[in-house]
Amino acid sequence: MLKAFQxxxxxxxxxxxxxxxxxxxxxxxxxxxxLIGTLLGLPIGALLATEQFTGKKTIIVTLNTLxxxxxxxxxxxxxxxxxxxxxxxxxxxLFTIKGMVVAQTLLTTPLIAALSRQILEDSWRIHRDSxxxxxxxxxxxxxxxxWDCRFSLTIAVLAGLARAISExxxxxxxxxxxxxxxxxxxxxxxxETSKGDLPLALALGMVLLMIVLLANLFTFAVxxxxxxRYG
Numbered sequence: 313m314l315k316a317f318q319x320x321x322x323x324x325x326x327x328x329x330x331x332x333x334x335x336x337x338x339x340x341x342x343x344x345x346x347l348i349g350t351l352l353g354l355p356i357g358a359l360l361a362t363e364q365f366t367g368k369k370t371i372i373v374t375l376n377t378l379x380x381x382x383x384x385x386x387x388x389x390x391x392x393x394x395x396x397x398x399x400x401x402x403x404x405x406l407f408t409i410k411g412m413v414v415a416q417t418l419l420t421t422p423l424i425a426a427l428s429r430q431i432l433e434d435s436w437r438i439h440r441d442s443x444x445x446x447x448x449x450x451x452x453x454x455x456x457x458x459w460d461c462r463f464s465l466t467i468a469v470l471a472g473l474a475r476a477i478s479e480x481x482x483x484x485x486x487x488x489x490x491x492x493x494x495x496x497x498x499x500x501x502x503x504e505t506s507k508g509d510l511p512l513a514l515a516l517g518m519v520l521l522m523i524v525l526l527a528n529l530f531t532f533a534v535x536x537x538x539x540x541r542y543g
Contacts, residue, residue: 330512331515334500335516335519337494337495337496338477338498338520339477341409341483341496342416342496344413344416345415346420349423349476350472352421354458354468355454356375356421356425356429357425357426357427357428357429357431358429358432358458360372360433361428361429361432361433361436374422375426378422383419383481384481384485386482387481387482387485390486391406394414406486407486407487409487412483412486412496414486416476416479418482420472420475427468428468431465431467435457435461435464443456443457466535470531478498478524479498480502484499498520500512
């Protein structure tokens with residue numbers, strides 16, 4: 313066991329090409345999905361927090377349900393959509409990074425939308441009368457509300473990152489876990505562990521933990537600066 317850890321550290325220190333390639337694919341897929349999920353999820357959360365319309369409660373319940381949906385279900389659905397006989401088969405995205413981004417976007421968007429709705433709804437209760445008295449159009453209300461809660465919303469974005477970068481099932485189904493193409497850290501860890509290559513699995517696990525730790529430290533630092541400056 314100790315030797316496996318030593319070999320894993322050696323791989324990290326040497327910046328092994330296999331490790332670096334897998335990490336870059338993971339970051340490309342997860343950060344792309346996070347960006348799209350944030351651009352879609354935050355406006356949806358703002359809309360649900362501030363507006364009243366028919367079917368709102370149904371959408372909220374649906375988003376809350378999708379937050380905990382098994383990732384393999386999303387993977388199978390995206391696989392069916394992108395397969396040759398599927399409605400989007402002509403795109404040729406199956407077993408590609410683009411297809412993996414689609415799968416992870418479907419996982420991150422509901423999570424960010426649901427969490428941001430809860431955060432923005434509390435702020436909306438406080439500022440509602442002020443916004444309505446100014447007779448601001450909905451788009452302007454969304455913009456100012458998102459800006460007012462920008463530091464609190466980092467929690468929702470961080471949750472989206474954790475959902476994306478730690479996901480295994482959907483990207484394995486849609487991406488195929490192809491070496492030097494669609495292999496991510498999580499799928500590689502599962503594969504290398506089953507093969508008995510513990511040093512590579514441990515090295516990738518360490519990188520994954522470091523990325524999550526750095527993201528948490530960044531979020532914590534942002535909130536501390538915000539509380540110091542505006543608190």
